[in-house]
Amino acid sequence: MIQPGSAWMQGKGPDADIVLSSRIRLARNLKNTVFPNRLTDDRAVEMLNMIAGTVSDLEGEWNIRFEKLDNLSPIQRQVLVEKHLISPALIEEPVKYKAAAVDEQESISIMVNEEDHLRIQILLSGLQLQETWTIANQLDDALEEHLDYAYDNHSGYLTACPTNIGTAMRASVMVHLPALVLTRQASQVFTTLAQIGMVVRGLYGEGSDAVGNIFQISNQVSLGLSEEEFIHNLATVTQQIVGRERHARRHLQNNAGIVLIDRVERAWGILTHARIMSSEEALRLLSEVKLGQDLGLLPVRNSTFTQLTLYTRPGFLQAQAGHELQAAERDQMRAQFLREKLHENPET
Secondary structure: OOOOOHHHHHOOOOOOOOOEEEEEEEEEEEEOOOOOOHHHHHHHHHHHHHHHHHHHHHHHHHOEEEHHEEEEOHHHHHHHHHHHOHHHHOOOOOOOOOEEEEEEEOOOOEEOOOOOOOEEEEEEOOOOOOHHHHHHHHHHHHHHHOOOOOEEEEOEOOOOOOHHHHOOOEEEEEEEEEHHHOOOHHHHHHHHHHHHHHEEOOEEOOOOOOOOEEEEEEEEOOOOOOHHHHHHHHHHHHHHHHHHHHHHHHHHHOOOOOHHHHHHHHHHHOOOOOOOOOOOHHHHHHHHHHHHHOOOOOOOOOHHHHHHHHHHHHHHHHHOOOOOOOHHHHHHHHHHHHHHHOOOOOOO
């Protein structure tokens, strides 16, 4: 199940220089069955086997592979989190009755027995919310042919958390907004988003920090509008944010001049020469280098920014090493990896 990268990390798609990914996540529960936190061991095993059988029926059409989490090492589980294919909550112990199904391109993932019985997720590169929804809707329909969902005609899909009832859908975009942060406009933008029912989170969603100027923006509630309306609203807002980020970048180019060039070249210099590098520092410097690349101030390299954010994460480094590493060892390996990767020949 562990691959070097995922299709959604390739930096392609509309506005992919700013919108790193589009995601649709659907929460689903089975009818007449208590939520995962109340399942008995026997019922949890029964559910896991039933869902495994359902996914197996879809393997040929969707190229999905089902894997119980206790068959994966802790490092392998962490890598799946770092790739945004599963949530941090899914790998919390005990994992005995939890599972994940991921397709070959790593654009599709299904989490089993997280907060809800099923979490169906689709990830695409760039601003492709409608395309992401189309795939999610088709996969949801395919699963529902075999599974009886908990649904109420008044409340919609029933979920463990009341804020997810209704469509039980979270539409989100992961955006890179260095210029809005540098020009101190980001907080104002985020305040406005909260006022219109959007929520802004960090790199790995709820409870995570916004490092590397990367933010996740999603709908705050899932009740009251249709899926298409939620998606349209988020797409419209995202396009406006992209416009503001581009305007802020032009402002930096026109007014910062040598200061901006010095900033991105210093970041490049540290990344290509440092011998020790923490995860947070790597993300911060990579963010500044990406800004320099997007503005034509630095050469474009083989790996995309999104891929490099993965390759420097703790789990991925340990997976590459083949064993657990102490923090100091990871910091040295991270620095070495960045030196080697960023010195590769530019794309031609």
